Amino acid sequence: MKKQRLFELDEAMGFVILAAVIFLLFPAILDDFRLNLFGKYLTYAFVAVGLVLCWGAGGILSLGQGVFFGLGGYCMAMFLKLEASTPENTAIQSTPGIPDFMDWNQLTELPIWWQPFHSLAFTLAAIIVVPVAFSYIIGLAMFRRRVGGVYFAIITQAIAAIATILVIGQQGYTGGVNGITDLRTLLGWDIRPDDAKVTLYFVNGALLFVCLFVAQVIRKSKLGRILIAMREKEDRVRFSGYDVASFKIFVFCVGAAFASIGGAMFTLQVGFMSPTLVGIVPSIEMVIFCAVGGRMSILGAVYGALLVNWAKTTFSESFPELWLLGLGGLFIAVVMAFPNGLAGIFDDYIKPRLAFLKRNRTAADPAAQHSPAE
């Protein structure tokens, strides 16, 4: 079989254009405040890219990605909170040196499982390892028993609900409804001023491209084609001798890791983490970002997350009383008219017009003829 190239020309162009938009266009046209907002939107793009792999490619619809987003976000928030809770900063508490919400909940010492989060290295490792381990367990329990489709979606949704209840209920350890707030510095570097937010924006963008690259590698590998085969006809893949569950678990873990990185970056850029980002509603919203962008396209997912969140902000600023209706209308319109989302619009309407640009090349390279969006 002919080896597939990692990037077709138009895909490479797509990456370059997105890079130009994120690294050049936005910083050039947006002020620091808006840039920080777009940085926040881009943290959701991590989740959406993960969903493209799980849902678009693998056919695994997870309605619980907020859990993984939250795991990453909380790991980062725990580290930052411990750094902010120096005995000097918390001198007014009954027990100085522990996070403020623990003091309010009558805890008198730091719980053991908070202790390792004094270390940044441990925290960074936990941001990847914890959600991967958790998703591995879920995947093992579900996919080995051949639970899939709607059942899997419902179970992940239940997990999201459980996670929220757990976080809210254990407020002495998690900050409860308020979440973990008032985060200040990362290894002494103040994350609150505007210039720090700009730096974080670029770090965030770079990490997003790392994830996009990984996603691209997976899609173009043999593994990626097996995923698509599984989505279309799982039994045939199984009968061909593939261990279907392992592939599903793998891609689900990758999606969880992406979401978790997004969550950690969210905490850094927004300055707090709360259970409102863990539950069912945000998890479904993340699926919507992916659907609006186009669930087959990793780049589309990024644009989807940007568009929906930008619309949310803009509508709510202009029409504080009516914005939800406008946003609902946008979803309905996109899903009714363009089932493949923004990427579908691009493929159907814009790309044919661009075709003449590379007709000569296409003739010479038959591989470029098949659509990159499957």
Add this chain to the structure above:
Amino acid sequence: MSEDKKVPAHPQMTGPSRRAILAGGAALAASLFTPKFLRAEDFPTSAINTTGLAVTDDTVTIGILHSITGTMAISETGSVQAEKLAIEQINAQGGILGRKIEYIQEDGASDWPTFAEKARKLLVNDKVASVMGCWTSASRKAVLPVFEQNNGFLYYPTFYEGLEESPNVIYTGQEATQQIIAGLDWVNKTKGAKTFYLLGSDYIWPRTSNKIARKHIENFMEGCQVVGEEYYPLGHTQFNSVINKIRLKKPDVIYAIVVGGSNVAFYKQLKAAGIDMTKEKPLLLTISVTEDEIRGIGGENIEGAYACMKYFQSLDNENNKEFVAAFKEMWGDDMVIGDVTQAAYLGPWLWKAAVEKAGSFDVDKVREASPGIEFTKAPEGYVRIHENHHLWSKTRVGLAQADGQYKVVFETEDLVEPDPFPEGYQ
């Protein structure tokens, strides 16, 4: 009262009279009474606004930041309405330092990250001179770093758990001790209550409030004890097990801090279980049910319960009569006004007084001027800002009536000092 009563900053401040707005002539008369130093031309913008806030020669822009969509909308709408009423009344009197107040309203959408985002937008992009906003503790905690970092100024209306004293916030609601201690003492003295069953929704405010209540009952009330303490998740609707426990333990007082939609289930189930609150055996004392919540619960389901607040719509004084009339005229006759709505109404007025005392819109100067600011036309009677940015105000106990209103049965003689970090209650 340890603090000396300060001379009112502006004794000539005319009252928030709705009638003045209606009668043009009256409005003109009001402006004639406006002291000379409040005319805009006497206050060049460059002098009263040195930090680049949204102040022009004839307007000043502030922010209103509440949830008008999502689960909190039902609670926060009253606050928005009260703030808009206050702004309109201030403008009818000539505004602040001769400048009309304009507002930019943002929707926090019952979502804490959105609150933080919108707060940043108001402060960084719109450069608002102050913000009236937030309701839940969670939303306040989310915006607090934003206000402190950008040196904004927030007027926060809700009664809350205390344990906070930000230089960038004026807390116009009660902190926990103001709402709790007087009520417990009252129920002990006048009703002879000795045993208490504490219950609440499971988050920071009910937990902290019950912690203070327990300390007070055990350490400061002779012969009294807590016989039970339980928490339920927000939105919980099955209270039968706790109601059974209550019947078993037979406490003198059920001390309930259930919030939001759970209230409806809780009071209906109490009634269905045969606990008739009008018999006061046990007596029910709550700090979380205002007139707004009774609308959802139904007056007949909560009749006979006592609530400890600083304001009830039925308060019998001139300020309140004017306020209730103006509020209903602006927003409709079927409106009810709860404790927080009244506290939200205080925000713009306290800010106005502080700005005029400071002679500047600069946040640092307004902050410096704030302690000691008083508002004599407050619907609750009279309030004054303490050094710790909370309000001196009275505590009152109301008895719930079948028509959804409270009858005031007790009020503290003096203003109660706010104490966000109460010694002996930690």
